[in-house]
Amino acid sequence: MLLDEIARPDDVRRQNRRLVLTVLRQHGLLSRTDIVAQTGLSPSTVSAITTALISEGIVTESRDADAAANRRGRPQVALTLNPDIATIATVELALNLVHAVLFDYKGQLIAEEFRRVSTLDATSDDLIGAICSMLDNLLESKTSGAGRLMHISMGVQGVTDAASTTMLWSPITPDSNIPFGEVLSERYDVAVGVANDCNMIAEALRWIEPDRYSDDFAAILLSHGIGMGLYLKGKPFLGVHSSAAEFGHMLHVPDGALCRCGRHGCIEAYASDYAIMRKTSGRNPKDQPAQDVDAAAYEAIANRARAEDGEERAAFRNAGQAIGSGLRSLFSLIDPVPVALVGSGAGVFDLIEEDLREVVYGTSGWGAAEDLKIRCYPDEHPLILQGCMMTSLLHLDTQIFAPRDAGDASLKRAV
Amino acid sequence: MLLDEIARPDDVRRQNRRLVLTVLRQHGLLSRTDIVAQTGLSPSTVSAITTALISEGIVTESRDADAAANRRGRPQVALTLNPDIATIATVELALNLVHAVLFDYKGQLIAEEFRRVSTLDATSDDLIGAICSMLDNLLESKTSGAGRLMHISMGVQGVTDAASTTMLWSPITPDSNIPFGEVLSERYDVAVGVANDCNMIAEALRWIEPDRYSDDFAAILLSHGIGMGLYLKGKPFLGVHSSAAEFGHMLHVPDGALCRCGRHGCIEAYASDYAIMRKTSGRNPKDQPAQDVDAAAYEAIANRARAEDGEERAAFRNAGQAIGSGLRSLFSLIDPVPVALVGSGAGVFDLIEEDLREVVYGTSGWGAAEDLKIRCYPDEHPLILQGCMMTSLLHLDTQIFAPRDAGDASLKRAV
DNA sequence: ACTATTTTTTTCGAGGCTCGAATTAAAGAG
DNA sequence: CTCTTTAATTCGAGCCTCGAAAAAAATAGT
Numbered sequence: 001m002l003l004d005e006i007a008r009p010d011d012v013r014r015q016n017r018r019l020v021l022t023v024l025r026q027h028g029l030l031s032r033t034d035i036v037a038q039t040g041l042s043p044s045t046v047s048a049i050t051t052a053l054i055s056e057g058i059v060t061e062s063r064d065a066d067a068a069a070n071r072r073g074r075p076q077v078a079l080t081l082n083p084d085i086a087t088i089a090t091v092e093l094a095l096n097l098v099h100a101v102l103f104d105y106k107g108q109l110i111a112e113e114f115r116r117v118s119t120l121d122a123t124s125d126d127l128i129g130a131i132c133s134m135l136d137n138l139l140e141s142k143t144s145g146a147g148r149l150m151h152i153s154m155g156v157q158g159v160t161d162a163a164s165t166t167m168l169w170s171p172i173t174p175d176s177n178i179p180f181g182e183v184l185s186e187r188y189d190v191a192v193g194v195a196n197d198c199n200m201i202a203e204a205l206r207w208i209e210p211d212r213y214s215d216d217f218a219a220i221l222l223s224h225g226i227g228m229g230l231y232l233k234g235k236p237f238l239g240v241h242s243s244a245a246e247f248g249h250m251l252h253v254p255d256g257a258l259c260r261c262g263r264h265g266c267i268e269a270y271a272s273d274y275a276i277m278r279k280t281s282g283r284n285p286k287d288q289p290a291q292d293v294d295a296a297a298y299e300a301i302a303n304r305a306r307a308e309d310g311e312e313r314a315a316f317r318n319a320g321q322a323i324g325s326g327l328r329s330l331f332s333l334i335d336p337v338p339v340a341l342v343g344s345g346a347g348v349f350d351l352i353e354e355d356l357r358e359v360v361y362g363t364s365g366w367g368a369a370e371d372l373k374i375r376c377y378p379d380e381h382p383l384i385l386q387g388c389m390m391t392s393l394l395h396l397d398t399q400i401f402a403p404r405d406a407g408d409a410s411l412k413r414a415v
Numbered sequence: 416m417l418l419d420e421i422a423r424p425d426d427v428r429r430q431n432r433r434l435v436l437t438v439l440r441q442h443g444l445l446s447r448t449d450i451v452a453q454t455g456l457s458p459s460t461v462s463a464i465t466t467a468l469i470s471e472g473i474v475t476e477s478r479d480a481d482a483a484a485n486r487r488g489r490p491q492v493a494l495t496l497n498p499d500i501a502t503i504a505t506v507e508l509a510l511n512l513v514h515a516v517l518f519d520y521k522g523q524l525i526a527e528e529f530r531r532v533s534t535l536d537a538t539s540d541d542l543i544g545a546i547c548s549m550l551d552n553l554l555e556s557k558t559s560g561a562g563r564l565m566h567i568s569m570g571v572q573g574v575t576d577a578a579s580t581t582m583l584w585s586p587i588t589p590d591s592n593i594p595f596g597e598v599l600s601e602r603y604d605v606a607v608g609v610a611n612d613c614n615m616i617a618e619a620l621r622w623i624e625p626d627r628y629s630d631d632f633a634a635i636l637l638s639h640g641i642g643m644g645l646y647l648k649g650k651p652f653l654g655v656h657s658s659a660a661e662f663g664h665m666l667h668v669p670d671g672a673l674c675r676c677g678r679h680g681c682i683e684a685y686a687s688d689y690a691i692m693r694k695t696s697g698r699n700p701k702d703q704p705a706q707d708v709d710a711a712a713y714e715a716i717a718n719r720a721r722a723e724d725g726e727e728r729a730a731f732r733n734a735g736q737a738i739g740s741g742l743r744s745l746f747s748l749i750d751p752v753p754v755a756l757v758g759s760g761a762g763v764f765d766l767i768e769e770d771l772r773e774v775v776y777g778t779s780g781w782g783a784a785e786d787l788k789i790r791c792y793p794d795e796h797p798l799i800l801q802g803c804m805m806t807s808l809l810h811l812d813t814q815i816f817a818p819r820d821a822g823d824a825s826l827k828r829a830v
Numbered sequence: 831a832c833t834a835t836t837t838t839t840t841t842c843g844a845g846g847c848t849c850g851a852a853t854t855a856a857a858g859a860g
Numbered sequence: 861c862t863c864t865t866t867a868a869t870t871c872g873a874g875c876c877t878c879g880a881a882a883a884a885a886a887t888a889g890t
Contacts, residue, residue, distance in 0.1 A: 006454060007431055008878090010847075044848070045847085071857085071865090073865035073867065074857050246747040250744035266747075321669065325666050325669055326744075328665070333662070448837085458878095459842095463840095490885070492838085
């Protein structure tokens, strides 16, 4: 509820419905009494809300799993989200790879497809065509019992707009301003969200390790590019026009190494895989970097850096300094928060950690180096997938509540 | 209303009361019909809310100023905030200066006092003593007709905690962790907010130039230190633990010049007045900088920089680069926003502008230099004052609504 | 001077919502 | 087969907003 917005009596019901759905999604299986305890709502209200949700098919009574049997009084009847009320789709768009998955409303995988696409020379129509054909396949294979498609969540490696409809720019494909949101929304008649993959990673981490990543934390993706997903006060932090906190393009060295974005001195120009490759191949830091980096070659360089103190090790140390410099500035703005390092760069954390910490905390003052909480997740793909899924499901949870009378069938195209 | 919080029917009334008070504060004088138009509430609701507000003394009918007389039907009766329902106090704490002011609920000045205090060698008790004695004086001088003191807003040059009760650290005084909020709250039995002066400046700018500074903008204070007040999506951006976006302590040069905060390479260590003085006096960048800079000496250096291309001009160019480097990184995180430059540094903008713009936009790529909207406000004090005042008044507007039945008298100590 | 017109504001009933208290439902315990 | 215990629903009171109708307070016209 925004500060200068008008409130109506039924907004109250909407908010409380959302609350019930939220705890139901968090805990999976909950009796009405449990919901009362979790939410603080009165039993009467919970009763009213759950009967409505059940009659709309959003929630079902799951009497079978009566685990808590042998107790005295009337047994609780467990409620759960009805998996068959809706289907959602996720699409991950990465370098040379498209991954599309269908999930039910409880977040269980229905079907998936991987497809290799040469994204570097794919037009926007190629990409859209590939995505649509994959989604068509999946939707066709789906058994008829499942719910209808109600949301699509895309996680792309690139910059998206704040409205989450368009991919403004991406390193993995030449075209820019690709309106994935509009196209898919038109074709499948559902709401679509297009987000940066780092934001999806952050969303996933919240669900995987809620204790560590709750209200305030940062997920930094170190792979072909460098991005960041940031949560502040429990909400994703989005830019004003574009969607992402472009950590990789904070300034590290004025007029420094050439970045893929066309500017000079970005963190990414020192810490991404292409930056490492450029440096260790003895080329000029202002040379155009490679567009695609071979994972095996990168790993070989990392191993050489581990083996001996040569230019390879120096390159990784530079990367650590660049990331540390960015973190130091970031923490000046928002105070230190837990950091998750994700992607191939997380696999070489041993090579960058020391320099990174030294730059973040300098040699004196303001907090000790051990305050910096970092955890590494070398494989980003499962996180992106789960983040997309949760984004879609949460969208449904906070969208279905709206038309209390008309039931489930009404869905807005708006994202 | 937070996402996972329970909603009750009377929350609706609270929200709508707040809405009415907000438009009333924005427009000053409004009939009930005007309020209907401004808020979108129904006439019945506006009537209910306004009669309640009037009966509680928060709003009054101002029949005298019937400017819109000669019209056909029943004349509108203008409503306005009742200035006498409350008094608020502001305290600005700056280097060697304390400024305390009393305002009424409409924001009209009642009384004020300036006092010179040697803050650099004042203990926390000295500061608290000075502030309390000034407030006591002002409250005593106040005519008995005015309302009782209901909020105090402090704007301090220093870092405050996120709860706005404590000044964690400040360059202008040796003591740290001074609990101004608790002490004043205890002594005067009112809610107290302690905030960084930059946030107050930002708040003031929103009211002075709402067209330019609305949802997203940054106010950067360049004086003895460098701070920033940032608004994103219409809300002040606060850190997680401390209150401010510490723009001045973003990293400019790793292991660079010594900053007053004890670390090395902060933007402030290149762009603040003490940094300019240190540089132009030929001292080592890692020397401890001066604690207090004479305004006349600073101005003299600026004039020498304007006159000839020597080390003075170079110092200001370095400052421009440092600020530009910070802006470039900031804009990577949040997209470019309008910037207000405030304080003594804004008076020498001619000396730093060129380098600043060049660093922000590099020599190529991503947007042109003219996109960067900067306006200068050399005198920060009126802005800090107005910001404190508005902060207090808005606090009342969104606090008084709560106890709908008990009327005006109930006030919570919580900030 | 008096009625008609116009505009503002209030009043009143309908329809939501939450909540507490009482009631009904559905088990195990004795 | 009754008693006890716990879960869930029902019902009335008290909020809230809103639309329609009524009341209030002025000007315009004859």
